[in-house]
Every structure is written in C-alpha cells, then in structure tokens.
Amino acid sequence: MTNDFTQISCLAGFQGQEVTLAGWLYQSRSSGKIQFLIIRDGTGLCQCILEKGKVSNKLFEQLKHLGQESSLTVTGIIHADERSVGGYELVVTDAEIISVTTDYPITPKSHGIDFLLKNRHLHLRSQRQWCIGKIRHTLIDAIRRFFNDNGFTLIDTPIFTAMAAEGEQTLFEADYFGTPMHLTQTGQLHLEAAAMSFGKVYCFGPTFRAEKSKTRRHLTEFWMVEPEVAFIDLNGLLELAENFVSFIAAKVLQNNKGELETLGANITALEQTKAPFYRLTYTEVVDILTSEKTQKFLTRQLENLQNTKQQLETQIGELENEQKGQIKQWQKDKIAAELIELNAALAELNTKIENNPKHAKLATEFQWGRDLGGSDETIISQMHDKPVFVTHYPKEAKAFYMKTDRENDKVVLNFDLLAPSGFGEIIGGSVREDDYDLLVARIKDYGLDIENYQWYLDLRKYGSVPHGGFGLGVERTIAWLTGERHIRQCIAFPRLMDKVYI
C-alpha cells in the first residue's frame, strides 16, 4: 500500500502533477466554499485546498466535519505557494477518509506539561516532538558514523551488572534469580576490557541512575554513548571529544536546519561549535568563580534580569489596562492568553533573580576540593560562547577509576565538557588508573568490595596500558542543540525520578 503514496517531504519534485498523500488531519479551517486541510504524513505538513464544486458535495461536507487526527488519503495537484506551510499546497480533486476521529484530546491551543505527558502517546504527533525526534535520529546516526569512520568497534556492554562505577546510592536494584543485581550506570568498566582487545571501542545504550534529582537535566533512564581508547592521554581525549562534538553538531545543522528553526534553536551559536574548544583546569575555574570578574558578571546579569523584569511588568500592566477597556470579548481573551504567557515568563525570571545572589554566594565561597555544583557549571558555561573543557578535578570529588595525575597527586586526569550559554555538562570523561596497586588502594578507599573488581584489576595485570574515554548524554546534548528547556522532551517516553507516565 505504502508505495503508491507520495511523501510530503518530496513534493518539490511533483509540481503541477497529481499525487496522493496518506496521512492524518493536523488542522483544518473552513471558509464557506473553501476549506484548508493541513495534512501530516510523518515526513512533513502540507496544506490541502478544497474548493466547493471541485469535489462532490457529499465529500465536501464530510471533510468539513472531519475531526483533528482523522486519517485519510488526499489526491490533487501540487502547486508551489509561499502562503502554505512547507511551501507547497495540494488542490484536492479527491479524498478518502480512512478513520474518523472525534474529540482528539490535544488541541492546537496551549496545554500543561502534566496533561501532555499523560498523553505522550498522542503528543508525539505534535510538530515540536516530531522535530525533536528527527533531530535525535540525526544525532544518533552521526554519533555512530563518527566512531565507525574513525576506527572504533562497537561493543554492546551488559545492562545487568554486579558492580558499581558511579556511586552505590544511585543504583537501581534488580532481583536476578534471587541474586541482587543492578541496572548499569555505565558500560565503561566492561568497555575497558574490550579496549584491550580492539584498541578503540564504543558502546551505546540506555543507562540507569537512581539519583534523587528532580531537575530539568535529569532522567532515571537515559542514553549514553561511551568511547574508550587504549594508548591515549588526557590531551588525546580532549581532542577526540571536541572533534566528536563538532562533528555531531555540524551533522544536525546540516540535516535538520528546518527543525532547529521551528524549535527556535540558536543556530548562529551552534555554528560556532568548532574545535578547538576552551580549556580550563578545575583550579582555574575555582579562581574564576571566586574572582571579582565573576561577581561583576553576576551583578550585571542580575541588573539585566531586573531590567527585563521591569519591562515585562510594564507590558503586563498595559495589557491589564487594555483588558479593562471597552473591547470585544474575544480580544479580552486573547489578552488573557498573552498574560498567562507573560506571567509564566515573569515567574521564571523571578526564580533566576532569586537564585542569582545564592549562586554568587556559592561561587565566592567556593573552596578548592569540592565538586562543581550545577550553579557553578552554569556560571562558567554562561561566560563562554563555545563548549568548555574543565580538567584536573580534585581526587576526592571523583570516581575511583580515574587516574591520579603523577605531577600532582591531589587531582585526577579527568574532564567535563560544559555546553555553552548555560546548558551545563554534556560529557564526563577521564584517563583511567592503569597502575594495579594504586587502583587497589582507590577501590579500598571508596569502601567498595574488592572481590567484585577482580576481573577489572586483571586488566592492570596483563599488559596494562594508558587508556581512557568519556560518556556523552544523548538527551542533554539534544536539549543543548535544540534549546529545549527540559530534558524530558528530548526522549520519546521519559522516565523521571518520581513519575513514569506511559
């Protein structure tokens, strides 16, 4: 059946020709003797024009009363028309209704997030979620392409695992025929074993973390790609990471510019995502955070926020006055809708204004040795227009497997990559400890059961080499690329800390 239908994304090649589209009614408007049906077919949107007299009266009346998301096929001639979504429109000569929908719950008006998540199975059809899905697809394809084209071998690491790698309090427990097991937090440890066989490897799959984190940056189930390379040092890893991120950003820009535009992404900023990225050590970051420059930066930011707040309040005041005046009811309602949006923006601004001094205080009082908090990362990330590497964190703040810097044993050879303009961390990586005795000591220091790590220690016994790798969070990367505020919109069926919808 599929082969007979023309895809909306390919309409450019069919001007003046008659085609048949198969899809769903995305939206319709009628104006007496003319109807505008917007059809969605999974590849795009197309406005279909229905004129009275050009089709049978029966069909005209049926289509006039057809509910949103009804499925149908439409036949007609394609014309270019800039008034139309997508640039082409179809003048209908015939149509066949496949399935009638009544009372589709998601209307073209605004909805709350709880409602949309409860209806995620339907919300996936919306233009926004569709755009994000297309971008996600490109991103994942680009990730695989990059590693495949650069000599990496894909290794599928297990999801059931006995070991902890990232802190035991964030493990999901599973009952494995009576034996306690965990869902994987990372494929890294197994990947290190594979790297000693293939040299350059990567794994790509779902990852589970039971973090009690109810933020716009956290999911309990997320997708992570992790490369691991034998014979590499920290600089080599940074180069790999910046080439990788530049590549995937470029691919998304190349394939999904339209989707990025629809989503309101900052395309000019993304175009600057080219290696080399900025490089700072943790110690430099601490200096920056506690510097006067940062305080000034935050003060200026606060002033800007307050100015914006004032403008918003003035705007809201004007609208409220307008609303009281002698105007039509529908105009009042339009203003009411605008007010809701403005008030939401105001609430967000207020949160930022409230947080600014707290963040400023946290930054000034920052002491060497602590891990960077979310707000600290945000500040550093806001001060830069390209991704920033932060390297050489204090040993105590990081995982047991990270290699101690032989020139300064207080720090490890690790890095985080912060996406610019306030998006925060998208990559975490490190050189791995390759010395048997040092690794044993670290495992003991962390209070981990050494029995569980025997095979991992073997890797340091039989031909140990300097090696390392990193992990990139797919949903966070999508949030950064698209400018989407919340990570839950960046995966089709999100799993949140205290809520799994469908």
Place this chain on the structure above:
RNA sequence: UCCCCGAUAGCUCAACUGGUAGAGCGAGCGGCUGUUAACCGCUAGGUUGUAGGUUCGAGUCCUACUCGGGGAGCCA
C-alpha cells in the same frame, strides 16, 4: 530529602477584601471562496483534588492528606 507555588468545565485560565461559577479553545449546529492557533452567531458542558474545621454563609480562611509544577543537593 528540603524549600516555594499550585489544584475551578475535556484543555488553558478568570471570580476584588468570604455572599451561591465565568470566558476562550475543544465538541455540536449555522454563516463566510485564501485561511495561517482564522473569524462571526447560537447550543450543550461544573458536588471547585480528598477529608475535616471556622462561619448565618467557603472556590475563597484554617488543618491534614493526595497529586502536580518550579528550585536546591548529586550527576550524563
């Protein structure tokens, strides 16, 4: 886990200091030959999250609970 905010029609929201519920969208019907979240007219639609309390009277005040949103800590 902690702090702040919220819950009113299918959806998004109104209802000034306590006085018995109101719009838009959506749905149904009608009008309009170029609409872009179209517009105009009519109709239907509610035990105000749950349980108590204060009061002559509670959507509005108080208490507890449930659910949701935002933020913090921790992280990709």
